[in-house]
Amino acid sequence: MPGREERKHRYTTVSIPVTLYNRIKELIKDTGFTSVSSFVTYVLREVVADMEREKMESETISEEEKKRILERLKALGYL
Amino acid sequence: MANRRLLVLGLDSLPPYVLYQGHDGGGFRYIRGLVSDSRRYILRSCKPPITVPAWMVMFTGKTPGELGIYGFRHRKPGMFDAYIVNSRYIRYPTIWEEASRRGLRVGVFGVPPTYPPKPVNGFMVTDFTTPGPEKRYTWPPWLKREIEERFGPMIFDILYRSSEKDRVMRDLLKMVDKHLRVMEYLLTRKPWDLVVYVEIGIDRAHHAFWRYFDERHPRYEHHEVYSGVIPKVYSMVDEWLEKLSKTLRDTVIVIASDHGVKPMHGAFAINQWLEEEGLLRLKEKPKKPGTDLREDMIDWEHTAAWAWGGYYSRVFVNLKGREPHGIVEAEEYEDFVKELAERLRGIRGPSGEEWRNIAERPVDVYPEVNGDPPDLMLYLDDLNWRPAGTVGWPDKYLPENDRGPDDAMHDWYGVFSVYDPEGTIGRGDAGVIGIEEVYSVLSSLLFEKK
Numbered sequence: 001m002p003g004r005e006e007r008k009h010r011y012t013t014v015s016i017p018v019t020l021y022n023r024i025k026e027l028i029k030d031t032g033f034t035s036v037s038s039f040v041t042y043v044l045r046e047v048v049a050d051m052e053r054e055k056m057e058s059e060t061i062s063e064e065e066k067k068r069i070l071e072r073l074k075a076l077g078y079l
Numbered sequence: 080m081a082n083r084r085l086l087v088l089g090l091d092s093l094p095p096y097v098l099y100q101g102h103d104g105g106g107f108r109y110i111r112g113l114v115s116d117s118r119r120y121i122l123r124s125c126k127p128p129i130t131v132p133a134w135m136v137m138f139t140g141k142t143p144g145e146l147g148i149y150g151f152r153h154r155k156p157g158m159f160d161a162y163i164v165n166s167r168y169i170r171y172p173t174i175w176e177e178a179s180r181r182g183l184r185v186g187v188f189g190v191p192p193t194y195p196p197k198p199v200n201g202f203m204v205t206d207f208t209t210p211g212p213e214k215r216y217t218w219p220p221w222l223k224r225e226i227e228e229r230f231g232p233m234i235f236d237i238l239y240r241s242s243e244k245d246r247v248m249r250d251l252l253k254m255v256d257k258h259l260r261v262m263e264y265l266l267t268r269k270p271w272d273l274v275v276y277v278e279i280g281i282d283r284a285h286h287a288f289w290r291y292f293d294e295r296h297p298r299y300e301h302h303e304v305y306s307g308v309i310p311k312v313y314s315m316v317d318e319w320l321e322k323l324s325k326t327l328r329d330t331v332i333v334i335a336s337d338h339g340v341k342p343m344h345g346a347f348a349i350n351q352w353l354e355e356e357g358l359l360r361l362k363e364k365p366k367k368p369g370t371d372l373r374e375d376m377i378d379w380e381h382t383a384a385w386a387w388g389g390y391y392s393r394v395f396v397n398l399k400g401r402e403p404h405g406i407v408e409a410e411e412y413e414d415f416v417k418e419l420a421e422r423l424r425g426i427r428g429p430s431g432e433e434w435r436n437i438a439e440r441p442v443d444v445y446p447e448v449n450g451d452p453p454d455l456m457l458y459l460d461d462l463n464w465r466p467a468g469t470v471g472w473p474d475k476y477l478p479e480n481d482r483g484p485d486d487a488m489h490d491w492y493g494v495f496s497v498y499d500p501e502g503t504i505g506r507g508d509a510g511v512i513g514i515e516e517v518y519s520v521l522s523s524l525l526f527e528k529k
Binding site: 047050051054055057058065066068069070072073074075076077078079 | 129130131150151152161162163165166167194195196198210214215219220236238239240286387388389390468480482483485
């Protein structure tokens with residue numbers, strides 16, 4: 001269970017270089033993003049979700065996929 | 080900022096015989112000049128001298144025992160089936176992770192095993208263990224699209240154990256060409272302080288065409304086309320590096336391999352030997368030659384040991400309390416392993432000739448033993464013979480690899496040469512360097528203020 005303090009602080013600050021901040025600001029002008037923060041959050045969510053998916057897949061491979069990898073390593077002579 | 084930029088060109092399985100003694104079929108024209116101006120080491124690979132774990136030993140400075148990686152596959156105690164390692168099993172920081180941590184910009188291409196990719200301060204394209212180009216194989220993730228828009232889907236490997244040599248040759252040249260074009264793009268378009276590029280195509284060329292190339296091979300044969308494949312692959316890399324050299328003026332260039340290569344004399348059916356020795360019993364005779372040893376084929380009540388094949392053999396003891404049907408008592412284990420090692424060392428060749436076998440326990444090899452090591456590690460006749468794990472062969476000595484045509488075995492010695500365009504590192508032969516010592520040389524080049 002998160003504590004009261006933790007629940008209160010649902011946002012935190014991440015530092016990025018000012019030049020990068022300005023580049024993003026320029027990039028999102030006239031787009032659906034209303035702030036640099038919302039853009040950065042969107043991009044990070046995409047990347048993190050992708051990484052988590054890949055991590056999960058590499059840790060829990062199906063029997064069929066494992067068989068395929070083993071066959072390939074055999075064909076390559078490593079096993 | 081780094082003192083100097085550093086490019087590590089990893090040529091998988093390149094032996095000193097080729098790079099230092101000039102047996103390159105004319106392929107390494109530019110690189111030969113570079114190497115003659117370099118500080119040259121004979122690289123002593125790790126035990127086992129196999130791509131996984133060797134490159135990671137080089138780039139972490141840790142032995143296979145410390146990494147807990149003894150090959151591609153491992154088995155949990157008590158389990159018969161294997162699990163396969165990937166980048167997530169590497170628990171020590173690599174040189175590019177350390178460089179990233181220090182704010183240097185890095186690039187990594189083709190280093191096994193880097194799949195799935197981990198974030199770095201720069202770019203990464205994973206290696207031949209990547210299941211396929213449909214996977215996420217780059218860091219950052221969108222680099223994949225950037226590469227594929229320009230060069231099409233990545234080719235990670237070829238299947239070279241085939242008698243269709245023309246097809247193998249075409250696939251090989253296509254793969255190496257693609258790698259070189261992608262790397263040229265990345266090296267010239269991305270900012271970097273350290274780049275590590277391992278070209279697996281060199282190893283594949285050696286395995287598929289070594290007997291058409293090396294006159295010392297027992298089955299050497301000159302072939303109008305095939306004898307030219309290895310020099311052709313060398314020359315592709317050579318011309319690529321020469322072309323790039325204009326943009327690499329101040330860059331320190333390291334040329335390294337993870338192990339060497341030597342002619343394969345044949346394969347030895349290690350489980351059939353264990354059967355003959357009364358240490359392994361099968362429930363029934365295998366129906367066809369080259370049958371993989373399966374759990375349900377073994378009469379466990381009468382089996383004391385079984386083995387895996389590959390470039391070396393991992394031997395497992397059917398230990399009571401650890402294995403589901405163990406018969407070797409815990410208090411007998413030490414003596415049993417010692418005696419088994421002695422018997423394995425005594426294996427002789429097909430004509431009764433003596434072999435130089437190495438049979439040793441992981442605890443006697445490494446400063447630390449992590450992960451899931453075998454009970455014994457066996458190398459046959461100084462790596463001239465390949466242990467085959469399959470059974471059902473009419474004879475335990477096989478003229479060819481049990482996994483299909485293969486001309487080469489791995490060798491203990493590879494290369495490690497450092498070219499400094501400013502000449503501050505020194506040139507000439509520098510003796511032997513252990514593969515686990517390379518990390519400190521690279522980190523000193525990258526991180527020490529000169």
